[in-house]
Amino acid sequence: MDVCLKKIQDGIIDGNAELVKNSTEQALMQGIDADMIIRTALIPTMEKIGKEFKAGDIYIPDVLMSSRAMHASLYVLKPLLIETNQSKKKGIVIIGTVAGDLHDIGKNMVSMILQGDGYDVIDLGIDVPAASYISAILRYKPDILAMSALLTTTIGEFKNVIQAIIDEGLRDRVKIVVGGGPVTQDYADEIGANGYGKDLFEAIEVANKLLGNKEGYFNV
Ligand code: B12
Structure with a gap:
């Protein structure tokens, strides 16, 4: 797996919003697209966190920190996700x-x-x-x-x-x-x-x- 994607995953798990934000920006600069970042780094990591939460290995404050870190990535991706070349709204x-x-x-x-x-x-x-x-x-x-x-x-x-x-x-x-x-x-x-x-x-x-x-x- 690409180093930036791995850093995004680690940052979400550790609740490190700064690392997640910077690694998302780096991933984009390397040409990894938003779709790939969501599918390979964001969604599977939140699933992993959900499993650990269910098993009692982590607690609500940890999940909140991860959620905050996840939003740091979404914040960077937002302009790309909402960018549309369609003049007519659907x-x-x-x-x-x-x-x-x-x-x-x-x-x-x-x-x-x-x-x-x-x-x-x-x-x-x-x-x-x-x-x-x-x-x-x-x-x-x-x-x-x-x-x-x-x-x-x-x-x-x-x-x-x-x-x-x-x-x-x-x-x-x-x-x-x-x-x-x-x-x-x-x-x-x-x-x-x-x-x-x-x-x-x-x-x-x-x-x-x-x-x-x-x-x-x-x-x-
Ligand atoms: C993050 C999280 C929290 C955070 C939420 C922060 C936030 N800003 O969202 C906090 C800490 C607040 C939290 C609290 C609680 N949580 Co919680 N949480 C999670 C966790 C770990 C991740 C959820 C998530 O963001 N997933 C990632 C996103 C991308 O996935 P998603 O939400 O499923 O969305 C995708 C699809 O479902 C779909 N989708 C979603 N919405 C929609 C809408 C439409 C229209 C469409 C088409 C598609 C679609 O598309 C999305 C993208 O692909 C899940 C575990 C899990 N595996 O889901 C538990 C989980 C959902 N939580 C759970 C529980 C029990 C709670 C609490 C009751 C804990 C407690 N004892 O207080 C509280 C409830 C608070 C409340 N009243 O809502 C349980 C729910 C069990 C159940 N089935 O009822 C889970 C499954 C954990 C577990 N395994 O036990 N939680």
């Missing part, structure tokens, strides 16, 4: 992590990659209650509502938001896409979402499919 996406859930790394990646693929993305942040999704739908009239949840205790919130959208008579106005660790295609079908993406690349695929346009910048 559509509007509202994205947010559902109520009770504070995980935002994956949601932020999905947000950036969709921007890079030509969507206007409005990010509502984390811990977003159903009422805020409704207000945002009324205000921005999005083509897609994308929701993220990482906890088995919060994925049920997707259902609550969908019910609130139905109650407001807005269900046929917006396509709903869900994703996050414990979410599956079966679950998405069960709750009546229009789509599911297992990772950021599938997020683009499903958005393009739902809007009938497959000509993305990342062309997945």
Whole structure:
């Protein structure tokens, strides 16, 4: 593995945001692209951290430090991910992590990659209650509502938001896409979402499919 990618991995594990930022910049200067950095250094390292956290080998403060370091890399990659050569915007996406859930790394990646693929993305942040999704739908009239949840205790919130959208008579106005660790295609079908993406690349695929346009910048 390339030295810079290894340093990004080590920096995330050690929670060393400075090392991660510098190594990400070096990797880009060496011609390693953002896609490669995400696939080989960022995602697998967070998975490793998740396993160590589950096993009780590391604790929440360690995970927070790693998350901060991971965001240092995303910050460097952001301009590249959202850079798009398309003059015509593909559509509007509202994205947010559902109520009770504070995980935002994956949601932020999905947000950036969709921007890079030509969507206007409005990010509502984390811990977003159903009422805020409704207000945002009324205000921005999005083509897609994308929701993220990482906890088995919060994925049920997707259902609550969908019910609130139905109650407001807005269900046929917006396509709903869900994703996050414990979410599956079966679950998405069960709750009546229009789509599911297992990772950021599938997020683009499903958005393009739902809007009938497959000509993305990342062309997945
Ligand atoms: C980082 C982290 C945290 C950080 C979050 C910091 C932050 N700013 O996000 C902190 C320390 C705050 C945290 C807290 C907690 N966490 Co936590 N956390 C993680 C960890 C290690 C990594 C998550 C991550 O960022 N992964 C990397 C990203 C890139 O992956 P991702 O989020 O899955 O996103 C990808 C896909 O899912 C998809 N995707 C995501 N969203 C969307 C949306 C759409 C629309 C689409 C299409 C796709 C999509 O695309 C993304 C990119 O490829 C995971 C372990 C893991 N393996 O996931 C545990 C994990 C999610 N946490 C867990 C737990 C239990 C907790 C706590 C309850 C711990 C506690 N006892 O307090 C709290 C809950 C806090 C809360 N209310 O939300 C459990 C969840 C178990 C479960 N299934 O319910 C996990 C799985 C750890 C474990 N193995 O036990 N956590």
